[in-house]
Amino acid sequence: MPASRQRPTVRQLEYVVAVADHLSFSAAADVCGVSQPALSTQVREVEQRLGLSLFERGRGGVSVPDHAVAVIDAARRAIRAVDDVADAAVDLQGELVGPVRIGIIPTMAPYLLPTLVRELRRRHPRAEPALTEERTDELVRRIELGELDLGLLAAPVPSDSLASIPVAIDEFHLALGEDHPYAGEGSLPSGVLAGLPVLLLEDGHCLRDQAMDVCATAGASTDGAIQGTSLTTLCQMVSAGGGVTLLPASALEVEARPGSGLVTRSLRDPRPSRTVVLAWRDRSPLAAMYAAFGDAIAPALQAACPTT
Amino acid sequence: MPASRQRPTVRQLEYVVAVADHLSFSAAADVCGVSQPALSTQVREVEQRLGLSLFERGRGGVSVPDHAVAVIDAARRAIRAVDDVADAAVDLQGELVGPVRIGIIPTMAPYLLPTLVRELRRRHPRAEPALTEERTDELVRRIELGELDLGLLAAPVPSDSLASIPVAIDEFHLALGEDHPYAGEGSLPSGVLAGLPVLLLEDGHCLRDQAMDVCATAGASTDGAIQGTSLTTLCQMVSAGGGVTLLPASALEVEARPGSGLVTRSLRDPRPSRTVVLAWRDRSPLAAMYAAFGDAIAPALQAACPTT
DNA sequence: GGCGTCGATAGCCTTGCCCTATGCCCGCAT
DNA sequence: ATGCGGGCATAGGGCAAGGCTATCGACGCC
Known part of the structure; x- marks a missing residue:
């Protein structure tokens, strides 16, 4: 009885990848939206068809044996290849159709997301945006894996399998409590940072x-700087008199509106900024469309990053 | 009601590719081993999910509109990617398991195939060889597409997405009718070809x-040379006194055995030969195993190509 | 030592997929 | 012109793959 090879189902491959990602059958089943027994059965089925065991079930949960990683990687590639078929189909519609999974870093999301989504709806009415907030590293990883289609983040993009184009320059302003000595009008030289207690985001944010x-350029030290978990938190600490912080221009309207207790002043010599980029997997069948979209929305996003 | 994107089935993709290859639903269904309605339904289903029509049905049969070729190519890649998962699994078994689809060019098949299969069975008892006879171009195309796993053919391999290693040197001998003036023992200088009516295979064979x-090297002309469809045919024409031909050493035992009416003499100055190579898709997960296999069987194949 | 967690197993059921039969449209030939 | 045949679409019934609930066995933890 020849064990003629059988092709695994794409769904089965998803199950395998999910287990590998979560190292848990129950969690994987949850993510895949099926019951744990269903997933267990299918994973076992795959192992049988492939003629080897992909996971070690045992004490301390599930583990992936060394020899299985190649197979699991192949499974990831296969899933992406199948998804690429649908993307290739979308490409020639001339517009984005169906789910468009967008990831945005937390320091941009609250401020640029409305503009981004508005532009997407306007230019691609049949697209169905699905939004995620992730830090740069995770964002890039998920785009590479094909779990996300587009990313809005700050240059440089730490990946060579991603393509990106700049869509806006987002200048950094100095945010001060309204009773701070430097509160006032006009711009300040960046050098003033050297003497100020600058609040920073916690580690992992690219804005940090x-x-x-x-600060380093301005000659300021950041040792022992207090850390916050979001720009909003930082702003509240600043307005409470806990120091100063750097705020991207895109955040000004939301975080430093009149009555917030915050005053912002632009900086010069040099004038610091971050570059906002739209990024996607460069091998995606939709790469050209993403590039065109990025190009098209750049003015709107730049408008959301007021320059002085 | 958002038309949330749905993933096509691998089987559905196979159907689509089959239709594209045969430009006929019935023929495709036949190849896929399903009924025509089943295939029609599934293809329609895919078109619906992708939101575009992949084929023009109409007068004069089925045609593939320009815009659909990208999608169909993506489908081919996806199928191959899924198959690669199984190959990756086989790879770490340490031996070939399941179907191994081998293509051999017609001028090698009858003579080298037995050795090849014997070696495969000996070294990979759980492999299930599936053999095809194709000329070089078609062979290479099908390996590139993932329709074949291994190819036995003559160098050079006309593709840069295939890897290959030489497994034997197969010398060309001169085959003569046994009553031909040159019939005799020992070697002849290649130059004698210049004066002989050399029978050739029909166009498309690399051996031709x-x-x-x-012949060109020997200063012989091949204009108006008579053509045969197989080496066996050529040999029969030669033994019938229709001329001479070049016969690879691997074919000697079968075609020029005593009683065949054929005499063969080796050639020198130069000593012509073809290089037998084993080839595979260089991106295959099993590339390393194929290389090792080729390395291992080289002595046996060389033994099947007796040198003088 | 009982309990909670996690994965495997059992039994039932839904549904996706395939088959046969048939309809429709075309080109072609009588 | 009309009947015939090839080719794809449609209809309806059947089977089996795959899903769900319920339950069990193993292990770790309080």
Whole structure:
């Protein structure tokens, strides 16, 4: 009885990848939207068809044996290849259709997302945006894996399998409590940072690193700087008199509106900024369409990042 | 009601590719081993899910509109990617398991196939060889597409997406009717070809081109040479006194055995030959295993190509 | 030592897929 | 012109793959 090879189902491959990602059958089943027994059965089925065991079930949960990683990677590629078929189909509609999964870094999401979604709806009415907030590293990883279609983040993009185009320059302003000595009008030289207690985001945010760069350039030390978990939190700490912070221009309207207790002043010499980019998997069948979309929305996004 | 994107089935993709290949629903259904209505339904289903029509049904049969070729190519890639999962699994078994689809060019098949299959069975007892006889171009195309796993053919391999290793040197001998003036023992200088009516295979066989090269080098003309459809036919024509031909050493035992009415003499100055290579898709997960296999069987295949 | 968690197994059922039969439209030939 | 045949679409019934609930066995933890 020859064990003629059988092709695994795409769904089965998804199950396998989900288990590998979560190292748990129950969690994987949950993510896949099926019951745990259904997933267990299918995974077992795949293992049988492939003639080897993909997971070690045992004490301390599930683990992936070394020899299985190649198979699981192949499964990821296969799933993406199948999805690419649908993308190739969408491509020649001339517009984006169906789910468009967009990831945005947390320091842009609240401020640029409305513009982004408005532009998407306007230019691609049949697209169905699905939004996620992730930090740069996770965002890039998920785009590479094909779990996300587009990313809005700050240059540089730490990946060589992603394509991207700049869509806006987002200048950093200095945010001060309204009773701070520097509160006032007009711009300040960046050098003033050297003498100020700058509040930073917690580690992992790219804005934190950019702010630290700005401080270093200005000759300011960031040792022992207090950390916040979001720009909103930072702003509240600033308005409570806890120091100053750097705020991207895109956030000004939301975070430093009149009555917020915050005053912002632009900086000069140098004038610090971050570059907002739209990114996608460069091998995606929709790469050209994403590029055109990025190109088209750049003015709107730049308008959301007021320049002085 | 948002038309949330749905993933096509691998089987559905196969149907689509089959229709594109045969430009006929009935023929495609036949190849896929299902009824025509079943295939029609599934193809329609795919078109619906992708939101576009992949084929023009109409007068004069089925045609593929320009815009659909990208999608169909993506489908081919997807199918191959899924198959690669199974191959990746086989790879780490340490041996070939399940179907191994091998293509051999017609001028090697009858003579080298037995050795090849014997070696495959010996080294990979759980492999299930499936053999096809194709000329070089078609062979290469089908390996590239993933329709074949291995190819046995003559160097050079006209593709840069295929890997290959030489497994034997197969010398060309001169085959003569046993009453031919040159019939005898020992070797002849290649130059004698210049004065002989050399029978060639019909166009499309690589051996024909190689033989013509040999003749050209020897200063012989091949204009108006008579053509045969197989080496066996050529040999029968030769033994009937219709001329001479070039015969690879691997074919000697079968075609020029005593009683065949054929005499063969080796050639020198130069000593013409073809290089037998084993080839595979270089991106295949099993590439390393194929290379090892080729390496391992080279001695046995060389033994099947007796050298003088 | 009982309990909670996690994966495997059992039994039932839904549904996706395939088959046969048939209809429709075309080109072609009588 | 009309009947015939090839080719794809449609209809309806059947089977089996795959899903769900319920339950069990193993293990770790309080």
